[in-house]
Amino acid sequence: MYILLALVAACALGIAAHFLIDGRELRGAALTPGIATVVTAALYTGLQWAGLGEDNVWLWLASILGGVVVAVVATLALVAARRRSDAAKTAALGI
Known part of the structure; x- marks a missing residue:
């Protein structure tokens, strides 16, 4: 229940973190919180199975903190990849 x-x-x-990271127009509002929540659930469960008590x-x-750090790094990587992709498509179209 403490999870x-x-x-x-x-x-x-x-x-x-979603509001502090630049490039909000390139990703959904639920991306960063969703990643943070999923990673936190996995880490919490894994550490409980490893023997750490509540x-x-x-x-x-x-x-x-591990979940939030992973979410921030993943969001930054996804935003950077989206910017590179958009720049490549813009260049290919000659815009």
């Missing part, structure tokens, strides 16, 4: 707290925190931080601070820090 819901981690997921809500990761989603909220993912929403904040009272361990490393479970919370690693799962929440």
Whole structure:
């Protein structure tokens, strides 16, 4: 049940990251929070299976911050790829 707290925190931080990262017009509003939530769920579950209890601070820090960091890196990579793709298509069309 505590996993819901981690997921809500990761989603909220993912929403904040969405608005802080440039290039919002190139991606959907749910991309960054969605990635953060999915990665946090996987990390939280994996760390619980590894033996970390709900009272361990490393479970919370690693799962929440790890999910947000992965989401930010993935969003930056996707925005950069979209910009390169748009530039290549624009150049190919001669615009």
